[in-house]
Amino acid sequence: MCLLISMAAAAESAGEKxxxxxIGGGVAGSVxxxxxxxxxxxxxxDEKEYFxxxxxSLRAMVEPSFAERSVINHSDYLPNVRIVASAAANITEREVLTTDGHLLVYEYLVIATGHKxxxxxxxxxxxxxYEAEFVKIxxxxxxxxxxxxxxxxxxxxEIATDFPEKKVILVHRGSRLLEFIGLKASQKALDWLISKKVEVILDETINLNTISDxxxxxxxxxxxxxxxHFVCTGKPTGSSWLKGTTVQNNLDMQGRLMVDENLRVRGHKNIFAVGDITNIKEIKQGYLAQRHAEVTAxxxxxxxxxxxxxxxxxYKPGxxxxxVSLGRNEGVAQFPLLTISGCIPGMIKSGDLYVGKTRKHLGLKP
Structure with missing residues (x-):
């Protein structure tokens, strides 16, 4: 039988916080x-000890030293937070149980488990x-x-820019790239890849169970x-563990948590959800997950x-x-009334990939 380690042992007396x-130490939970x-x-x-x-992450695959700045121990920016390096296994209206046996009583809960x-x-x-991925490439x-x-x-x-001599083949099952954005932006990305001699194969699949170099x-x-090869297909929403918990009836057909305008899980006044796990109708983007976190905080x-x-x-949907960055200096950007590609989007994102800005937001040196 699992030994329950009660972290409520230091029970809160009057005047204590x-x-x-x-739950989840990604872009939303960390904020x-x-x-x-x-x-x-x-x-x-959080299952891992770092944010x-x-x-x-993709820049780190072609430049491993980049990860020295983009991979940050939680303890470096959360000096006053208790870190439990484990996965959550179950939640009730007042408690969280982790897979390694920690039982935590809470007044408020924030679910930010994003994608698995x-x-x-x-x-x-x-x-x-990242060192190993770089060696492979x-x-x-x-x-x-x-x-x-x-x-x-x-x-x-990233690979086409840093290793122009390598043959890069991109296979996609859909009829166009970047299906989450408009046709114009998708075409601009395709044109850029072709200009860098990337072979793009559309409407084709790869059996991931039998793939072998x-x-x-x-x-x-x-x-x-x-x-x-590298598999860059979508990741499942990190909500399967919520089935059988107190919020199981708040999951939609896609496994996302239904939230109200205040980002509380519907029907639960003390449980919030932020980031990609929410059912908010908007493009799932990191900067929007950070906005969820700011509103929730x-x-x-x-x-x-x-x-x-x-x-x-x-919260109003973004x-x-x-x-989308295209190498170190270029990119494609979609705005409500404008789509552009080239060095201007590259100046906005591709150079440092917002790493310095994000570190500064966490109170760290850029």
Missing amino acids: KRVVV VAKSLQFCADVVLI EIPWG EAVPKTRAERLSH NSAKSVLIVGGGPTGVELAG PIIQTPSGEIITADC KNLKLLLMGGNESKMAT LDIAL
Whole structure:
């Protein structure tokens, strides 16, 4: 039987800070935890011991030293937060149980588990991972990328820019790249990749269960030769563990949590959800997840001080704005009335990939 380690043993007496438990240490959960760490007893539950700036991950594959800035131990920016390096297993209206047996009582809960992804637990292991990925790319003459969403397109751009002599093949099952944005932006990205001699194969699939370098055959019979490959298909929403919990009836058909305008899970006054796990109708972008976190932190500060719920901040879905980097100097940007590509979007995002800005937001040196 699992031994329950009660972290409520230091039970709150009168005058002690109320506890806020944040599940998930990604772009949204990290902001909530940082914002509340000096006005509440904050506990962050995360499977890994670090926060990774996600938009820097692909650059780290071609420049491993980049990860020194984009992979940050939670303890570096959360000095007043208790870190529980584990996955959450169950929640009730007042408690969270983790897979390693921690039981935490809370006054307020924030669910920020985003998408499910298997990653190393420690920062050192994550840095070693990028070193290994770089060696794999550097030693290959040809690289296959499976998936033409933002991750696949940006990785193709990074490799084509830093290793122009390598053959890069991008296979996508859809009829166009970047299907989450408009046709014009999609075409501009395709044109850029072709100009960099990336071979783009659309309307084609790869059987991920049988994929094996260097000879890969598609279901249609096409033969692709590549020394190594990277799978950049979509990741499942990190909500499967919520089935059977107190919020199970608040999951929509896509496995996202239904929230109200204050970002509370519907029907639960003390449970909030932020980031990609929410059902908010908007493009799932990191900067919007950060906005969710800012609104939620503001509302929690109000509630922690005993404020009136009627004064809680509301969240308005973001506009359909998207920026996709294309190598180190260029990109494609979609705005409501304008789509542009080239060096201007590159100046906005592609150079430092917002890593310095994000570090500064966390109170760290850029």
